[in-house]
Amino acid sequence: MRVLGIDTSSFTGGVALVTDDEVVAEHSAVVSRANSESLMCVCEKLLADAGWDISRLDGIAVAIGPGSFTGVRIGVTMAKALGYALDLPIGPVITLDAIAANMAFSEMLVCPLICARRDLVYTAIYRVSGPYPERLSSYEAKGIYEVLRGLGPGDAGGLSHEDNRGILFVGDGARAHRQVIRAEMGTKAAIGPPWCIGPRPSVVAAMGMRAISCGGAMSAEGLVPFYLGRSSAEMAKDQLAPDGRPA
Amino acid sequence: MLGIETSCDETSAAVLEGDGSPDAREMRVRSNVISSQVCLHRQFGGVVPEVASRRHVEAIIPAIDRALRDAGIGLARITSVAATYGPGLVGAILVGLSAAKAIAAARKVPFIGINHIEAHIYANFIEHSDLTPPFVCLVVSGGHTDLVYLPAHGCYEVMGRTRDDAAGEAFDKVARVLGLGYPGGPAVDEAARSGDPEAVRFPRAFLEDGSYDFSFSGLKTAVVNYVRKAKDGSRALSVADVAASFQEAVVDVLAAKTIKAAKDKQVHTVALAGGVAANSRLREELARRAAQDGIILSYPSPVLCTDNAAMVACAGYFRLARGEKSSLDLSAMPDLDLDH
Numbered sequence: 001m002r003v004l005g006i007d008t009s010s011f012t013g014g015v016a017l018v019t020d021d022e023v024v025a026e027h028s029a030v031v032s033r034a035n036s037e038s039l040m041c042v043c044e045k046l047l048a049d050a051g052w053d054i055s056r057l058d059g060i061a062v063a064i065g066p067g068s069f070t071g072v073r074i075g076v077t078m079a080k081a082l083g084y085a086l087d088l089p090i091g092p093v094i095t096l097d098a099i100a101a102n103m104a105f106s107e108m109l110v111c112p113l114i115c116a117r118r119d120l121v122y123t124a125i126y127r128v129s130g131p132y133p134e135r136l137s138s139y140e141a142k143g144i145y146e147v148l149r150g151l152g153p154g155d156a157g158g159l160s161h162e163d164n165r166g167i168l169f170v171g172d173g174a175r176a177h178r179q180v181i182r183a184e185m186g187t188k189a190a191i192g193p194p195w196c197i198g199p200r201p202s203v204v205a206a207m208g209m210r211a212i213s214c215g216g217a218m219s220a221e222g223l224v225p226f227y228l229g230r231s232s233a234e235m236a237k238d239q240l241a242p243d244g245r246p247a
Numbered sequence: 248m249l250g251i252e253t254s255c256d257e258t259s260a261a262v263l264e265g266d267g268s269p270d271a272r273e274m275r276v277r278s279n280v281i282s283s284q285v286c287l288h289r290q291f292g293g294v295v296p297e298v299a300s301r302r303h304v305e306a307i308i309p310a311i312d313r314a315l316r317d318a319g320i321g322l323a324r325i326t327s328v329a330a331t332y333g334p335g336l337v338g339a340i341l342v343g344l345s346a347a348k349a350i351a352a353a354r355k356v357p358f359i360g361i362n363h364i365e366a367h368i369y370a371n372f373i374e375h376s377d378l379t380p381p382f383v384c385l386v387v388s389g390g391h392t393d394l395v396y397l398p399a400h401g402c403y404e405v406m407g408r409t410r411d412d413a414a415g416e417a418f419d420k421v422a423r424v425l426g427l428g429y430p431g432g433p434a435v436d437e438a439a440r441s442g443d444p445e446a447v448r449f450p451r452a453f454l455e456d457g458s459y460d461f462s463f464s465g466l467k468t469a470v471v472n473y474v475r476k477a478k479d480g481s482r483a484l485s486v487a488d489v490a491a492s493f494q495e496a497v498v499d500v501l502a503a504k505t506i507k508a509a510k511d512k513q514v515h516t517v518a519l520a521g522g523v524a525a526n527s528r529l530r531e532e533l534a535r536r537a538a539q540d541g542i543i544l545s546y547p548s549p550v551l552c553t554d555n556a557a558m559v560a561c562a563g564y565f566r567l568a569r570g571e572k573s574s575l576d577l578s579a580m581p582d583l584d585l586d587h
């Protein structure tokens with residue numbers, strides 16, 4: 001199965017071409033709106049490098065968030081349009097899952113933290129004893145202290161006894177809040193290395209391929225971003241200037 | 248050609264057919280799907296960028312799919328893709344732009360980025376195949392009030408612009424003050440039908456003589472104060488009269504400056520573009536004044552005045568016919584100027 005993976009949801013992102021057992025090509029860079037907009041050029045270059053014709057793809061994988069609202073929309077819209085134009089299934093991947101998957105076969109529990117607006121972080125807790133992450137909690141948008149309190153030993157978070165080996169934090173939130181994490185959890189916490197902090201397009205592609213083959217594919221029309229956090233109506237109230245003009 | 252427009256609160260896709268010749272004699276709009284978000288933003292009284300962008304993502308593929316079905320063709324028959332890349336709301340533009348680039352890459356056809364204001368002007372060419380530059384065009388919408396001279400296809404000299412509110416904004420604000428609802432343009436137009444345009448003499452800002460610029464904030468304030476004084480003094484307030492008198496003040500200035508610009512540039516054709524170009528009084532008054540000076544007036548039918556993808560496809564058609572093309576890393580430019 002040949003899949004094109006797309007991720008513009010986080011602070012790093014890009015595209016990758018994967019088959020069932022190989023990462024054929026990958027381009028990843030620190031994301032700015034400029035390079036999210038040139039992703040289609042990067043795609044064409046990767047396809048050319050790999051000698052793949054775009055029409056011979058079997059599926060599209062895309063990170064659908066949570067993350068930067070604009071970034072998520074660029075990637076999701078691109079995936080929808082490609083899926084529509086090439087009549088291909090689309091494998092949606094939650095960005096938190098993709099980041100957690102960087103730490104395959106981890107003995108420690110893995111906690112990705114993605115910086116969100118208003119100093120919140122998007123997060124969930126995972127066990128990644130095998131190649132793919134197993135999520136142990138719901139997806140949340142919370143303040144960092146609230147997150148750390150929820151991970152303390154023997155709390156209501158339902159974390160089993162094996163958790164005394166500590167928690168491995170990844171994602172841009174781990175880097176942004178590493179002092180707080182160390183201060184609150186000391187040796188119970190570890191921060192993932194820089195090359196595992198951000199989601200990788202090849203991981204997104206592989207997880208999207210898995211979603212497609214397990215019947216989790218979405219249609220081009222059906223796919224929507226996973227915004228998590230406040231609904232657009234709540235957002236609207238802050239974005240509207242008092243006299244009703246868009247802020 | 249497939250046209251895509253998402254720069255504000257309309258998700259639109261259109262299919263346009265032409266023979267590819269530069270003068271586009273046989274250009275036909277095969278479909279023009281517009282899924283509006285007006286009711287979505289009505290509760291907020293204005294377009295909320297984040298709400299608009301989220302809705303565009305949901306609506307873009309159904310709009311494209313329906314445009315193709317309405318045109319009775321499959322995507323395989325599309326030979327090029329055009330999309331707005333500015334000006335407008337950046338989050339909204341990015342949805343249509345990303346979709347257009349992906350489809351162009353998937354179908355291996357040329358992609359062309361279009362300036363939203365240029366598209367408004369080119370809406371005129373869809374129904375008037377005899378229209379040819381040079382001419383002067385008044386672009387009036389919620390976001391723009393520009394007086395533009397077109398010496399030739401694709402060449403723009405912005406002769407005048409608004410120094411504060413766009414005409415469309417003034418309509419929206421007055422409609423809100425009069426309780427006429429959102430969007431303001433059609434509501435004021437409707438209310439004014441039964442009103443006396445001479446009931447109240449609102450200020451006409453002609454600015455310094457020879458200037459082609461516009462200013463509507465003074466007029467807007469005058470109307471707001473008039474309504475408040477009427478309410479405070481519990482004097483009878485005829486909404487229809489105020490609407491008609493306000494509209495007359497706007498139309499007076501727009502028409503006078505447009506005709507003056509046409510005479511100064513010695514062109515015998517004037518065109519209208521943008522949402523406010525659908526205003527019945529403006530079309531009527533401008534036609535009357537143009538006829539007095541032997542000037543031909545062209546304006547698109549109402550559905551092509553407000554935001555739509557057919558106008559984008561039309562502008563794209565002319566650019567492609569001149570051999571122009573955009574690269575797939577074209578960036579959205581929310582403040583894109585016309586003579587960019």
Ligand SMILES: [Zn+2]
Binds near residue numbers: 367553
């Ligand atoms: Zn417009």
